[in-house]
Structures are given as C-alpha cells and as structure tokens.
Amino acid sequence: MSELFDAELAETARRIEALLFAAAEPLSVVDLARRLPEESEVAAALGALQVRYQGRGVELVSVAGRWRFQTAEDLAWLMTEEREEPRRLSKAAQETLAIVAYHQPVTRAEIEAVRGVQASRGTLDVLLELGLVKMRGRRRTPGRPVTFGTTDRFLEHYGLATLADLPGMAEMKAAGLLSIDLPAGFNLPDPSTSDPDEDPLYLEDAPEFVSDFVGAEE
Numbered sequence: 001m002s003e004l005f006d007a008e009l010a011e012t013a014r015r016i017e018a019l020l021f022a023a024a025e026p027l028s029v030v031d032l033a034r035r036l037p038e039e040s041e042v043a044a045a046l047g048a049l050q051v052r053y054q055g056r057g058v059e060l061v062s063v064a065g066r067w068r069f070q071t072a073e074d075l076a077w078l079m080t081e082e083r084e085e086p087r088r089l090s091k092a093a094q095e096t097l098a099i100v101a102y103h104q105p106v107t108r109a110e111i112e113a114v115r116g117v118q119a120s121r122g123t124l125d126v127l128l129e130l131g132l133v134k135m136r137g138r139r140r141t142p143g144r145p146v147t148f149g150t151t152d153r154f155l156e157h158y159g160l161a162t163l164a165d166l167p168g169m170a171e172m173k174a175a176g177l178l179s180i181d182l183p184a185g186f187n188l189p190d191p192s193t194s195d196p197d198e199d200p201l202y203l204e205d206a207p208e209f210v211s212d213f214v215g216a217e218e
Contacts, residue, residue, distance in 0.1 A: 012036065012045040013052075026066030092123050100133050101154070101166060105147035105198045107139055124148070132157065137198040147198055 016032055033042050046067060050060045058069050071079060089097065099114045100106055106114075108124065127133040136149040150163070160166065 009041060009045055009048060012040045012042070013049050015040075016042065016045050017049060020060070020067060020069055023068070026063055026068035028066045032067070089126070090123070093126055096123050097127055097132060097150075097154075100127070100148050101150050101163070104149035105136050105139075106149075107145040107147055109145065111148075137200050140197045140199060 015036055019032060019035060020027060029042050029046070032046075033040065036042060046060070053060045053069070055072075057072055057075055059072050060067060060069055095115055096111055099111050103110065103114065111124075124133065128135075131151055131153040133148050133154070134151045135146050137147045138144045139147055154160075155162070
C-alpha cells in the first residue's frame with residue numbers, strides 16, 4: 001500500500017470506496033464529505049484511491065466533477081455483446097407473405113385484389129430484403145407483370161419441407177384462421193402447382209432495382 005495510506009487516510013479511502021461502489025450515480029466531494037466524519041481528508045483519499053486503482057480492471061475516474069468507478073477503457077470490449085434482433089413483420093407484410101405463399105406465382109395487382117387494399121411499395125421490398133419472397137417470372141398478359149413466389153429461406157424459417165406442407169383448409173379452420181361458414185366451392189390455392197401462363201424471369205430480364213417493378217403493374 002502506498003505511503004499515502006496512513007491509518008486515518010486508509011480508513012477514509014475505505015469508506016469512500018464503499019460509498020462509490022454502492023452509489024447509483026457519481027458522487028461529488030461535497031456528497032462524500034456529507035457522509036463522512038467532519039475532518040476526513042476526502043480529496044487526499046480520492047487521490048490515493050485513484051493511484052491504487054490505476055491500471056486495474058476497474059478504475060476511479062472523475063466525470064463532470066463527480067467520482068465513480070468504471071471499467072478500464074481498454075477492457076470495454078469485454079462488455080460488448082453482439083446479437084441479432086429478430087425483425088418482426090407488420091400485419092400487412094404477414095398478409096402479403098401468406099398471399100404469396102398460397103397464390104404463387106402472384107403479381108402485385110393480384111396481391112392487392114386478394115387483400116382488398118392497395119399494396120404498400122415498402123411491404124414487398126421488406127419481404128424481398130429478408131429473402132422470404134423472390135421474383136420468379138413474368139405473367140403472359142399485357143404489360144408482362146412480374147410474379148412473386150416464396151424462397152427456400154421461407155421454407156426453412158417456417159420449418160416446411162415443401163410448399164405442399166403449408167396448412168390446408170381443415171388445419172386453418174381448426175386454428176381459427178378461416179371462417180366456418182365459407183362460401184360454396186371455396187378452395188385454398190395449391191402453391192406447388194406450376195403456372196402455364198408464367199415465363200421464367202431470366203437474369204437479363206430482371207430489373208436493376210426493386211422499385212423498377214413495384215408499383216408498375218396495372
């Protein structure tokens with residue numbers, strides 16, 4: 001122990017150490033003096049403590065005129081944790097993804113027709129960015145609109161071996177996702193079947209940006 005620590009100074013430093021470790025926020029010299037015996041050498045004890053903790057994992061530092069113990073700067077990386085935060089899909093994105101999954105290949109205009117509302121330009125962008133949806137072809141209709149379908153990542157994310165493993169009408173009824181009183185002749189589309197009215201989207205046919213085709217369909 002440094003020669004600065006005589007018996008009285010050592011005891012003052014010990015008390016300050018206890019106060020700073022227990023404090024919820026940094027303490028000033030006045031704050032410390034208020035809790036210590038009147039003749040306590042607060043400034044000297046703080047200086048001695050600062051020397052004592054110098055170079056250790058925890059150091060005594062003065063911030064805006066107040067004192068606190070903090071992790072040494074060169075060890076801050078030990079306290080850093082990197083983790084991926086799951087990105088929650090909006091209700092619109094979930095509905096759009098479900099429509100793409102069951103109706104694929106499907107165009108943006110067809111998605112809007114099923115949902116009954118205009119599709120937000122950013123909704124498809126989000127699904128494309130997350131890799132859950134992809135551009136898969138062009139419909140053999142005027143304007144040659146781009147069609148969308150799900151990806152292998154979609155299957156992996158939802159734990160499906162194939163698109164044929166998507167919940168059927170009976171399962172969706174049991175889960176309360178479909179009304180019991182469905183109109184006669186109602187059927188869920190079979191996404192595993194191919195669409196003869198669709199041409200594959202070749203690389204040279206792909207738009208340079210997502211915004212090139214989103215919103216371009218009539």
